[in-house]
Amino acid sequence: MNNESNIQVLQDQIDQLNKEAWNIRVNDSTQSHVLSKKAFLLAEDINYAKGKAEGYRTFAFCLIRLSKHIEALEYSEKSLALFESLNDLDGKSSIYAYFGIIQRSLGNYSASLEYLFKSLELSQQTGNKESESLTCYHIAVTYKYLGEFETALTHLLQSLSISRQNNYWISESYSLNLIGLIYFETGDLSNALDYYHQSLSFRQKAGDKWGEAGCLDNIGIIHFKLKDNSAALDFCSRALSISRAIADKKGEANSLFHLGNIYEQLADFKKASACYNDSLLIRRDIADKKGETEILLFLAGLYLKEDLAEKSQQDIFELLNKALQLGEEMNAPDLLAKIHLGFYTACKHFNRYQEALTHIETHISLSKEIHSDAVNQKIQNLEISYKAEKSRKEAEIYRLKNVELANLYEESNRQKEEIEITLAELRSAQAQLIQSEKMASLGELTAGIAHEIQNPLNFVNNFSEVNKELLTEMNEEIAKGNFDEVKALAKDVTDNEEKIIFHGKRADAIVKGMLQHSRSTNNATKEPTDINALADEYLRLAYHGLRAKDKSFNATMKTDFDESIGKINVIPQDIGRVILNLITNAFYVVDEKKKSPHPLKGGEPYEPTVTVTTKKLGSPSGDGGKVEISVKDNGNGIPQKVMDKIFQPFFTTKPTGKGTGLGLSMSYDIVTKGHGGELKVETKEGEGAEFIIILPNKP
Structure with missing residues (x-):
């Protein structure tokens, strides 16, 4: 056997090792770690680029599993250089995803999103659906870390849709588990348990x-x-x-x-x-x-x-x-605050009051610092998310512009006038999109946050000043030996501390609410979608999201879904956003009516109700007809004088700080321009409103 034949045998052996290591990386990462290392060491001996690239990639995955992120970064970089030399787009996509995971683990969320969106673009370019579903999942994880639960859920639903269509159990189980975690963190234990069990079933079947x-x-x-x-x-x-x-x-x-x-x-x-x-x-x-x-x-x-x-x-x-x-x-200020609170509790237990006083003062000081840092971090997270989405949108606009220009150039000899009109429309659309992003960020990232967050911060400062006075008084009583009075003062300090934490969390909740205003539209295509399941999912998401923010909120939810509809071709995350916006608005208006002094004439009891229905509409032409989605509330209705303005950008009837005025206008564009459908409203003042979406029924 000549040398060339020997090398081919070694390359086949390396390829087989890499294939086996990659296939078992999830189920048995320990063995995958061993096999991938063996593969790349053999590949290094014969300078086999493909074998080294794939071996480094799987080895990096195993290192991420072991939380050895710096070492994983080293092998990922070596793998990327080789995949680039081989022009292997799938390989590059997976490494960009690893970069995104590693940067997230290091707390660099902006870099994480940048790499993950690069990975998503490559997986969509190559048509690798498994890679696309996993990358959507990891994008959702980063958005969850940023506190943007709604955006995270949008990407999770996109990942689930791809996974279920193609039977990708790994990404489906990951997404189900993360949805469970989001429900857990918002206090919805029942739904969290359901999603955890769904994920568990996949993990057990796959070993x-x-x-x-x-x-x-x-x-x-x-x-x-x-x-x-x-x-x-x-x-x-x-x-x-x-x-x-x-x-x-x-x-x-x-x-x-x-x-x-x-x-x-x-x-x-x-x-x-x-x-x-x-x-x-x-x-x-x-x-x-x-x-x-x-x-x-x-x-x-x-x-x-x-x-x-x-x-x-x-x-x-x-x-x-x-x-x-x-x-x-x-x-770590958060841990130090807990530690000094632990010292305070122990010192008080053993009647060491002077030391207890010192530790509670330190705890209060650290708590103020933490609340302030948390607010600043939330604002930074919003800016990170906004910049990542804005850069991606502008890149997509630029790409579309180049594609359109190329097509127009080919037809220039016979369509000169049409070229000029299309190019002008394209430039106008580009300018409008970028300008709307700038206006939204200017209003939402500055004035909105500054106005909304001032009240809870005032409470934090006021109670901190009161505690400062109580601690001074406590110091005096300790010197006098009046320990009964010291205990009473200590209880007052603890009560005030709970109020500080409450209002700090209130500030945190306000900033989380502002995060939702930077939502984005992904570069997605239409796909067969179960519209009933989509409407039901977003109805529950809207309800539980509001319940998590306001425990006093309650409303009756009714559904009537036409099971004969089947699946229709839509962009699920966009139509989901429209449904979510309409349902959230409906919950808001019924809650406002409930809180009013006289919800119904004659003093009758008022039951806030939101009804979501779907219906298949027939068509004489036999082209599949249309599908109607209705969101109906029994709130106060919409005044006739503003009916012609409700779909205009920035128009809102909500109080200052409670609405951007972009929700309905964006929903209108998604339905009419993005899907060739209709969005209309029927209302009666004092009795409620019904928003109706009509979409082409194309399976």
Whole structure:
């Protein structure tokens, strides 16, 4: 066998190793790590570019799984250089996605979105639907980190749609799990549990033990929140067993920590202590300083409980001092605030009032700093999201302009007049799009935030000043030895601190609300869509989103879906945005009517109701007809004098700061220009309004 034949045999062996490593990267990342390394080492020996590129790529994926992000970045960069030399667009797309994941883990959200949108563009260019669905999922993860739940859900639904059409279980299970997490963070435990179970089913069928353990642990946490401790113990224990079997140390530490939470809730403090300590040892072993600090705080709080009174003051303060040391090393204000609150609780428990005073003062000071930083971070996140979307839109406008110019140039000899008209329209559309973005950002990022956030910040400052005076008075009473008075003052300080936290969260909620105004339209194509499922999904999203912001909000939801419709060709995220906007407006008007002094004449009880219906409309021509989607409310209706203005940009009847006036105008453009449909409204003052979408029924 000659040398050329030997090289071909080696290349085939390397290709087979890379194929096997790539196929098992999700189910068995440990073995994938071994195989991919073997592949690229062999490829390096014979300078086989394709073998090195694919080996580095899979190896980088495994390093990301192990949270070794800097090392993963090194191998991703080596892989990208090789894929570029090979002009392998699919390879480049996957590496850009890895860059996006790594940058997100490092807290660089702007860079994360930039790389992920590059990956999405390449996957759409090559028609790689699996890569497109996974990239949409990772874009959603970054938007979730930015606090933009609505935008995250839009990308998740896009990922789910692609995954279900093509039976991609990996991206579908990922998306289901993240939707569950978003519901969990907004307090909707029932829907969170449902989505976690859906994701778990996929992981178990595919043999993805790593993902199965994560889903089981998530389900256990929900049962813990629901005080169903028996089920919580079962799920978290199963997660722990799997994590130990696959040597997932981080997963093992998480499950042990959650088991400690459950045992503490059951008042089995010795088992709780054992679980916390086991988790603590693993956190130290994997150098997870943040996790170690949080467990030290939980242990200190646990040892203050009556059943563990044998633990001395020294034991408790040793834990707190170690936590303080770690918090200062990490320079983490949020952890330091919790640590000083822990010191305050312990000092007060052991009647060390002078030290308690010092720690509560530090805690309050850090809390103010955290609330201020959080608001600034939310504004920065909004700017990051806005800039990423704006850059992408302008690039798409430029691309479309070049395509249109090329087409027009080919027909220039016989269509000169048409060229000039089309080019003028294109330039006008480009200028209008860019100008509307600038106007929206100017109004929404400055005046809106500044106006809306002032009141809660005033409350934070006022209660902080009151606490400052109370602490001065407490210091005087300590000097006098009046400890009963000291305890009373300490309670006042704690009560005020809760008010500071409440208004800080209120400021946070306002900024999250402002984030929704920077929503974007993706470069997407029409696809067969179940319009009934889409309407039902967005009805629930709108309702639970409002409930998460205002627990007092309530309304009756009614649906009447025509099951004969089937699937129609639309851009699901765009039509979903229209439906969501109409439903959100409907909930707003019925809630406003409910809050008015006399909702109904004669003092009759008023039940806020929003009804969503779909209906198939026939057509004499037999072309499939049309589909009607209706969103109806029993609010106060729309005054006739403003009926001709409601679809105009920036027109709103809401109070200042509660609406941009862009929702209905954008919805109108999406339905009429983007889908060739109609958007109309029927209303009767005092009785309600009905918005009707009519779309071509093209399967």
